Amino acid sequence: MLQRIDLRGVSVSRSVLADKLPRAAFNIEHALDVVRPLIEDVRERGGAALRDSAEKFDGVRPAALRVPAEELERAATQLDPQLRKALEVSIAHNRAGHRAQLPEEKLTEVMPGGFVRQRWIPVKRVGLYVPGGLAVYPSSVIMNAVAAQVAGVEGIALASPAQAEFAGLPHPTILAACHLLGITEVYAVGGASAVGMFAYGAAGEPGTKDPEVLCDPVDVVTGPGNIFVAAAKRLVRGVVGIDAEAGTTEIAVLADATANPEHVAADLLSQAEHDPAAASVLITDSTEFAERVDVALERRADATKHSERVHTALTGPQSGTVLVDDMDAGVAVANAYGAEHLEIQTEKAPHHADLIHNAGAIFVGPYNPVPLGDYMAGSNHVLPTGGTAVFNSGLNVHAFIKSVQSVEYSREAMEKVYPLLKAVALDEDLPAHAEALAARLDTE
Ligand SMILES: NC(=O)c1ccc[n+]([C@@H]2O[C@H](COP(=O)([O-])OP(=O)(O)OC[C@H]3O[C@@H](n4cnc5c(N)ncnc54)[C@H](O)[C@@H]3O)[C@@H](O)[C@H]2O)c1
């Protein structure tokens, strides 16, 4: 079922691997051309463009782009009790996980009387994206919102696609999760249009009940989504801050012959059900094990609810089994691939996990399948895709806070270093710098 890429006997240098590893044919570069005009349209026509996009891509023209407060409350009231409990546990676990990321303010005495204070300041207003095309993602409401709230962000807006089945509102579980988290500014807007609305703001559509200003611009846009969402985030980066490009889901499993092929197949399939473009990659040094995973995958893919989507994902060029000589080569492949999620199912799983430096999140050992992290491990499931884990992190509080240093020197401390400061200023041919220092010391 999975294509085979045989790297046995092949040098595992980074450049060789970059060419040989499975990747999607329609990548983010292609999607940029699709989303650019959508974002421009939102800038020019605001609410009218947002409704046109919803009609085109989500099959419904929302009456209210801003979700009325009573709909949020109603959705929470009607939430199934077990699901409510699950969302509450997920919120609690994620709060604990994200609090651990908070850096502390520090005052450092660099020299006698010369202090530098390290401050961490949350941005004021953020736009959180929650996907809603092929599946329902209340878990992504939690992942986005908890990180922002723990970071101390005051203004939180959230967007998720309009649903034809729910009269143009986002899915009720999305609305209920917002209510549980105290988020009141919610939009029925999907895809690149939502990202554009957050980055530039949007005017209301004349002749509707929209206010004149439908949505104010935000400082940071975060959240997962399909390739069009990831491309839109790349386009607005610089106008606003973004987290990683958290696009189409990927899973890689590094497994040796000691792993359970049924578990590995189930995990590969679990992420393939997100999207026909999802990537499932097995990295192993055992052909027998690869065969057994393939057999299990065939059976499971036929039986699962989203069988067609899963088949497309597993047989696409972005998925495959990579055969390697040994686990050292497997680790090199995993690092070159930089998976969004990397499971380590080997005899020495903790040892191999320590050798990984490129992955959005690592799931170590047999009892850590990706869906645990998707919902309530306490880690964040909004993770970098497309190999960007080489330089990007999963969503965390740092996406919402800025590091600001404040310089706090006494006159004596500044005077002490003045001759050295002057020497550098004059060497840089910036004498006014030296003069600004001298003005304080009556040495002009
Ligand atoms: N990396 C992560 O952290 C992470 C987490 C959760 C989900 N995901 C991924 O999020 C995605 C969710 O995708 P989805 O489709 O279900 O929901 P989505 O909300 O991301 O996408 C739906 C929106 O895509 C836009 N769209 C659809 N077709 C388009 C086209 N041809 N041109 C331009 N725009 C178009 C529309 O605006 C639509 O509202 C999946 O790919 C899933 O794997 C990633």
Ligand SMILES: N[C@H](CO)Cc1c[nH]c[nH+]1
């Ligand atoms: N696996 C997804 C990240 O790529 C997150 C998710 C949400 N719901 C289920 N799974």
Ligand SMILES: [Zn+2]
């Ligand atoms: Zn998932």
